[in-house]
Each structure stands twice: as C-alpha cells, then as structure tokens.
Amino acid sequence: MGTLSLSDYETVKIPVPWGYISGRWYGNRKERPILAIHGWLDNLGTFDRLIPLLPDYIGVLCIDLPGHGRSSHLPPGVYYSVYDYVFIIPLVMKEYGWSKVSLIGHSLGGVLCFIFAALSPNTVDMIVSLDILLPHRNEVKYMALSIEKQLLEVERQKLGNYTEPPSYTFSQLGKVLAKGSLNSVSPDLAHHLLYRQLKKSKLYPERYYFARDGRVKHYHYIDIDQGLGAEMARRIRKKPYLIIKGSLSPSLSQRSDEALSILAEDNPHFELYEVENGTHHIHLHAAEECASYIVPFIQHHRPPALTSWTLSGKEDGPSLKKPKGFFAWTKKKRSKL
Known part of the structure; x- marks a missing residue:
C-alpha cells in the first residue's frame, strides 16, 4: 500500500x-x-x-x-x-x-x-x-463594517476592469499572502494557494491580482x-x-x-x-x-x-x-x- x-x-x-x-x-x-x-x-x-x-x-x-x-x-x-x-x-x-x-x-x-x-x-x-x-x-462592529465593504465591492464589480482589485508582481504575491494570513502561510509555501487564485492584470501586464470573489472577504458569519x-x-x-x-x-x-x-x-x-x-x-x-x-x-x-x-x-x-x-x-x- x-x-x-x-x-x-x-x-x-x-x-x-x-x-x-x-x-x-x-x-x-x-x-x-x-x-x-x-x-x-x-x-x-x-x-x-x-x-x-x-x-x-x-x-x-x-x-x-x-x-x-x-x-x-x-x-x-x-x-x-x-x-x-x-x-x-x-x-x-x-x-x-x-x-x-x-x-x-x-x-x-x-x-x-x-x-x-x-x-x-x-x-x-x-x-x-x-x-x-x-x-x-x-x-x-465587524458585522457593520462587513455590510459597508459588501456594498463597496458590489459597486466595484459593476465598474468591471476599470477598478481591478490591487495587483502585484509575482515576487510580491508570496509576501502579500503571508501578511494576509497573519504569517500562518509563509512566503515559501504561498505557491500552493496562489496557482488557483490569480489572474493577470489587464491594466498592468506585469502584475497579477487575486481572482477570488471580493465579496467572500466579507461573508455572513455565524x-x-x-x-x-x-x-x-x-x-x-x-x-x-x-x-x-x-x-x-x-x-x-x-x-x-x-x-x-x-x-x-x-x-x-x-x-x-x-x-x-x-x-x-x-x-x-x-x-x-x-x-x-x-x-x-x-x-x-x-x-x-x-x-x-x-x-x-x-x-x-x-x-x-x-x-x-x-x-x-x-x-x-x-x-x-
């Protein structure tokens, strides 16, 4: 086995x-x-x-x-x-x-x-x-902020590519993900998560942004x-x-x-x-x-x-x-x- x-x-x-x-x-x-x-x-x-x-x-x-x-x-x-x-x-x-x-x-x-x-x-x-x-x-306090952020994300998505999410160079992405996870995911392990959630920026060809739905950052918690x-x-x-x-x-x-x-x-x-x-x-x-x-x-x-x-x-x-x-x-x- x-x-x-x-x-x-x-x-x-x-x-x-x-x-x-x-x-x-x-x-x-x-x-x-x-x-x-x-x-x-x-x-x-x-x-x-x-x-x-x-x-x-x-x-x-x-x-x-x-x-x-x-x-x-x-x-x-x-x-x-x-x-x-x-x-x-x-x-x-x-x-x-x-x-x-x-x-x-x-x-x-x-x-x-x-x-x-x-x-x-x-x-x-x-x-x-x-x-x-x-x-x-x-x-x-989090619930109130979540509603506000949700509304902002809805407006951003209506505008499409003119307001892309923040984008980063590939070398920056590992550090960004590490920071977002409160260093639970170290930069050297970030690639395990990055390969399924990146899109190439149309505004900055050498950069990438996180392709997950921005609304999930402010989902309804229980x-x-x-x-x-x-x-x-x-x-x-x-x-x-x-x-x-x-x-x-x-x-x-x-x-x-x-x-x-x-x-x-x-x-x-x-x-x-x-x-x-x-x-x-x-x-x-x-x-x-x-x-x-x-x-x-x-x-x-x-x-x-x-x-x-x-x-x-x-x-x-x-x-x-x-x-x-x-x-x-x-x-x-x-x-x-």
Missing part, C-alpha cells in the same frame, strides 16, 4: 444552480472518497502537502468553495454566508449518490464539517478538523455560542472525530471546551492532538506530523477493502510515528469548565 500522488487526479466540475464547484479527485475513483474542504480565502491547494502523505487505497475529493479558487462566483446581489457553504456538502453528496460522507476541513472548512455533522449526524461517518471547532465570536456549540456536539457524540491544533494558533479557543468535552465523553473514536509551534495552517507547514495522526485515523475508520489486504498482513505505506496521547490536555481543560 502506497500513498497518493499529486499528479494522479481527475479535474471535476460539479454542477450547481449558479455554475459549478471546481475540484480535484485524487487517487481511487472507484469508491467513495473523503471530501476535503479548505478555509476562508484559501482553495483546494491548501491540501497539496498533505495529499501525498495519505494512503492511496482511498480517494480524496478536494473542492474550491463558491467564490474561491476556480469555482463559480455567486450571482450579483447574492451574498456569501456560512449557511450557503454548508449546503455545498449535500450538493456534492447528491451529485455522486453518496448516502454517507467522510470529511476533512481546515478553518472555515472545519466549521462547515461541524455544522453539517450536527445537522445530519447519520450521514457523516468520520471527521478530521484542522485547527478549529467552533468559529470565532462575531462582533457587531456565531455559535458555547451553549449552541454544546447542543450541536451532543448530536455528534461518539462519532469518529480527529482534531489537530496548532500551538501558536488562537483558533481552537476555550470557548470550544464544553463542545470538546461532549465529543470526547465515552468516545474511544475521539482524538485531539497539538502540533508544537504550529500556526493555523498546520497541514501546510507541518504536513508530516499532521499525517502521522490522520493516516492511522483513516486506516481505522475507513480501512481498505478486504481485497486489498496482503496475506502477510504487512503494508507498504509510509513509516509514521505513533501519535502521542493528547487526552491529558483535554482533561486538564475540562477541569476549568
């Missing part, structure tokens, strides 16, 4: 009422894959360093959310929201006729996985969440408070759930403690690990360590078909270190509740 290859994929376009969802289906295309969902302002390239470390007996379908990467933008006058993004999961399931779904999500993608699992727990058989559980608290998060977690209880946190990231905060405790309670299928010195994009800069937790989790909860097993019982997969236990951290956090 080997690992997936970044060059072995099928480009997919999943039809939706406003256009299509763009994606890449890596590896095995004969069985139901794992659906991978990126974070806010990113695209499926965020999984480029993780994909080649995953077992090749199972496929992984990575998609660009609407307005991101190479997926269609929503029509004028329609605004992006978390609710619309959650709806993408059942749309993909319907397209391929899946009755179940296995999910990997980073940041916004991880929030979508949590929400969908709470809404439709019987259809989700496994979740891997990268540096997130509940979303950050939404502030009224504030899941601790009480609602706990109730949602109760609907997911005892589900195979793996969470990997970056030690330097604030994204998995104490407001998630109660939901984490509920997910972990009497659940042998719950796992929580921390990547030391890990930023929010842990799967990019610490792909190997993340894979050391994700691969055994996948092998346990989505094992290969019996026909792919060898008589010797030995596999040819990657040599991975045994995941360190992290429940002590979880129990320590619980004592504060």
Whole structure:
C-alpha cells in the first residue's frame, strides 16, 4: 500500500444552480472518497502537502468553495454566508449518490464539517478538523463594517476592469499572502494557494491580482455560542472525530471546551492532538506530523477493502510515528469548565 500522488487526479466540475464547484479527485475513483474542504480565502491547494502523505487505497475529493479558487462566483446581489457553504456538502453528496460522507476541513472548512455533522449526524461517518471547532465570536462592529465593504465591492464589480482589485508582481504575491494570513502561510509555501487564485492584470501586464470573489472577504458569519456549540456536539457524540491544533494558533479557543468535552465523553473514536509551534495552517507547514495522526485515523475508520489486504498482513505505506496521547490536555481543560 502506497500513498497518493499529486499528479494522479481527475479535474471535476460539479454542477450547481449558479455554475459549478471546481475540484480535484485524487487517487481511487472507484469508491467513495473523503471530501476535503479548505478555509476562508484559501482553495483546494491548501491540501497539496498533505495529499501525498495519505494512503492511496482511498480517494480524496478536494473542492474550491463558491467564490474561491476556480469555482463559480455567486450571482450579483447574492451574498456569501456560512449557511450557503454548508449546503455545498449535500450538493456534492447528491451529485455522486453518496448516502454517507467522510470529511476533512481546515478553518472555515472545519466549521462547515461541524455544522453539517450536527445537522445530519447519520450521514457523516468520520471527521478530521484542522485547527478549529467552533468559529470565532462575531462582533457587531465587524458585522457593520462587513455590510459597508459588501456594498463597496458590489459597486466595484459593476465598474468591471476599470477598478481591478490591487495587483502585484509575482515576487510580491508570496509576501502579500503571508501578511494576509497573519504569517500562518509563509512566503515559501504561498505557491500552493496562489496557482488557483490569480489572474493577470489587464491594466498592468506585469502584475497579477487575486481572482477570488471580493465579496467572500466579507461573508455572513455565524456565531455559535458555547451553549449552541454544546447542543450541536451532543448530536455528534461518539462519532469518529480527529482534531489537530496548532500551538501558536488562537483558533481552537476555550470557548470550544464544553463542545470538546461532549465529543470526547465515552468516545474511544475521539482524538485531539497539538502540533508544537504550529500556526493555523498546520497541514501546510507541518504536513508530516499532521499525517502521522490522520493516516492511522483513516486506516481505522475507513480501512481498505478486504481485497486489498496482503496475506502477510504487512503494508507498504509510509513509516509514521505513533501519535502521542493528547487526552491529558483535554482533561486538564475540562477541569476549568
């Protein structure tokens, strides 16, 4: 048994009422894959360093959310929201006729996985969440600014090429993306995200701009408070759930403690690990360590078909270190509740 290859994929376009969802289906295309969902302002390239470390007996379908990467933008006058993004999961399931779904999500993608699992727990058989559980608290000040920015973006899009977004030379783009991610994505890793979200400027031929829909920067956020998060977690209880946190990231905060405790309670299928010195994009800069937790989790909860097993019982997969236990951290956090 080997690992997936970044060059072995099928480009997919999943039809939706406003256009299509763009994606890449890596590896095995004969069985139901794992659906991978990126974070806010990113695209499926965020999984480029993780994909080649995953077992090749199972496929992984990575998609660009609407307005991101190479997926269609929503029509004028329609605004992006978390609710619309959650709806993408059942749309993909319907397209391929899946009755179940296995999910990997980073940041916004991880929030979508949590929400969908709470809404439709019987259809989700496994979740891997990268540096997130509940979303950050939404502030009224941000909501007011978001409305203002949305209106400005609508006017800019009406004017078309005369008001292109800010453009940059190719050498500048890595630094711009690093700054925009609060240095979670270092300039040397930026190319994994840039190749699916750039357009050549028509005003400045030597420059490029970010082609994602400007409206996604100010999408309608959802504030899941601790009480609602706990109730949602109760609907997911005892589900195979793996969470990997970056030690330097604030994204998995104490407001998630109660939901984490509920997910972990009497659940042998719950796992929580921390990547030391890990930023929010842990799967990019610490792909190997993340894979050391994700691969055994996948092998346990989505094992290969019996026909792919060898008589010797030995596999040819990657040599991975045994995941360190992290429940002590979880129990320590619980004592504060």
